[in-house]
Amino acid sequence: MSLRRSRSLTAVALAAALGATAAVTATAAGAAAAGCRVSYTVSSQWQGGFGATVAVTNLGDPLTGWTLRWSFGAGQTVTQAWNATVTQSGAAVSAVNASYNAALATGGSASFGFNGSWTGANPVPTAFTLNGVACTGSTTPSTPATPTPTPTVTTPPTSPTPTPTGPAAVRTVRVFWLKPTDVTYDQRYPDGIAAVVREAQRYYKQELGRTFALNNTVVEVVNGEHDRQWYISTNCEPGGDRYWCVVANMQQELMRRFGIANPDSRWLCVGEISAEDPGQSGGGASTGWVLLSGHDADGAAGVNGPMNRWYGGMVHELGHAFGLPDSTSTDGTPMSASFYNYPDTHFSQAQKNAILAGRYGGFLS
Template sequence: MRSRLLVVAAAATLGATVAVTATGASAAAAGCQVSYTVSSQWQGGFGAGVAVTNLGDPITGWTLRWSFGAGQTVTQAWNATVTQSGAAVTAVNVGYNGALTTGASTSFGFNGSWTGSNPVPSAFTLNGVACTGSVTPTTGTPTTVPTTAPTPTPSSSAVPGTVRVFWLKPTDVAYDQRYPDGIAAVVREAQRYYKQELGKTFKLNNTVVEVVNGEHDRNWYITTNCTGSDHYWCVVGNMHQELMRRFSISNPDSRWLCVGEISAEETNQSGGGASPGWVVLSGHDADGAAGINGAMNRWYGGMVHELGHGFGLPDSTSTDGTPMSGSFYDYPNTHFSQAQKNAILAGPYGSFLS
C-alpha cells in the first residue's frame, strides 16, 4: 500500500486542552504568546523552533522581535525571514503564514551559532506588543475562546486538486493546538520547497489541517487488524481505513493527494510511508511537526520525501543528494534531480501543481 518507511521512535507527549482570553469583535485587542524551543544543540551550533500564537484581534502580517543574551547568531531560517543586528533579532512572516486570526498560531525555525552559553531569550514582542501570554484590550468584554478540537470537516468542503491534510486524534489523546499548527507549518514548508525546485507547487485548503476526532483509543489503532506481533503498519493502516471511510476518499483519489498523521504508535514498531495519492504517518512525525521531537529540518525533509512518493516518485537507490534518498536528512541542502522533476510533473498528480 505504501512504499517507504520513516522510523524514529518516540512516545507521544500531548498537552491538555486550554482556554485563552480574547475580546469581542468590537474590541481592538493585542496579545500574544511565544514558545521558544532549542530542539537540538551541538558544540558551537543549535537548532530552535519558535511558535507564535496571536491572542488579540486578527492580524494580516506579523513581526516578532527578541534579543539574544549571550552573543548567539542566526545562521539559517525557514518559514520566516529572519535578520539580526547585534543582539536584536527580527523575524517577519513569509507569504503563506502572515494572517493569524484570534487564537491562531504559526511556527518557524532556525539554526544558530553560540559560544559559552545558549540561554533562551527572556522577552518577545509581536508587532510591537509584548508577548506575555495575555491580551490587552482597549474596549469590549472579555470572552473565553477554548482551544478544543473541531468536528471533522465534511469531504465536500475540501477543494479538488489540492493536498488534503488530516490529523487524527485518538479518543484518549488530549487536544493540543501545537499539532495542527505544526503539521500545517511542515506542509507549508514542503509547499515552499516544491515551488523552489519545480517553479510551481501544490495548493492547500483554507483549513490546512483537518482535525479528526478518532473513533478509538491509541491502543486500538496500534493492535487492531495486525498480523501476529507485527504492529508496524497497524497504526497508519487503521488511520488510513478510517479516513477513507469517514470522508469517502479512495486509494488513490483523483480529487486530492491526501496526508494523514495520527498521534499513536508503538515504540520501535510503528512507522509510515506513502504511495501515489496518500501519505500516512504515525506519532513520531506528528510529534516532530509539533516541535517536540528533534530538529525541524528532519521533519521538513521527511514530508518532502513522502510527498515525493505521493506524487509518484520511487526511492532513490543510493544516497544521491536528492530528497528521495537518505539525503532528506540534510534538508534543506538537498534537491530533486531533473529526472525526478520531470516525473513529478508527468505523474498522476502533476496537474495539481501550478
C-alpha cells in the same frame, strides 16, 4: 507502499495545550526591585524557517506571572510555540507564561521555545522587556508606584476543531490529523502539521517552478472513533508489524468517513495520527497518499527532534505520493537518506520530470 523508518527519538514533554485562558499579573515597573536577563538562541535554521529557545532569568523581586516582549528586526514571524503563549503584531512579539512556569523567584528562570519563518536575514533581537522592565542584566531600585491592572490574555480554545463536513477543493493536497478518543486536543498539532506542509509547498515551488495547492482549512482535525490502542492492535496479524496496522487503520477510517478512494483523482491525501506502537515509528506513502504515525505528528508539533528532519520527511513522502520511488543510494536527493540534510537536498532533473509527468503532476501549478 514505500516505507521509511528512523531510529526512535525520545519524545520530550514540552508544554500543556496552548488553548487555555491565562490570567497574567503584571508587576508595575519600579514598584519593586526589578531586573532580568535573557538568553535567545537560534537552535536550528533552514531555508525560510528556524527554531529558537528563549530563557529569561528574574533578577528582581519574585514574580507571580510574566510577559516577555521583543521586536523582530527583519520581518521574522512566529509560527508555533511551546512552554509559553506567544502572540505577534507586526514586528512586536509577546510571550506570556504558561500556568506551570508563571512563578519566577529572585534568580529563578523559565524557558520556552518556538518555530518561526524568515526571509533574507534572521538576526537575533537585541532588546527585551520583562513585565515592562528592560532586561539589562542588572536590577533597578525599589520606588513607590501604583500597580498596573491585571490584564487577561485569551488564547485559542482547548476544545477540538469540529470534524470537517464541508467539501474540500479538488486537485489539492488534503491534510488530516486524526486524534484518537484518548488523546487530548493540542493546538500545536494542527498548527505544526500545517507549517510542515506549507514548507513542503514552498520547497516544491523552489525545485519545480510550480507547486501544489492546499485547502483553506489546511489541516482537517478528525476526532477518531477509537482509542490509541485500537488503532495500534486492531487488524494486525499475530507477530505482525503494528506500525502498518496504525496507519492502515487510520487510512481506512478516513476513506470511509470522507468518501476518499486509494488513490483518489480529486485529492492527494496526507494523514497523520497521534498513535503508534513504541519503537515502531516512521512514515510511508504510496501514489496519492502519505501516511504518518505519532512520531511524525509529534515532530511537526515541535515535541520531537529538529524541525528540518520533519520538513525533509514530508518532502520525501510527498515525492512517493507524486509517484517517485526511493533512490538506490544516498544521492543528495530527498528520495534518499539525504532528506535528513534538508534543506540541503534537491530533486534530480529526472525526478522533476517524473513528478510532472505522473498521475498527480497536473495538481502542480
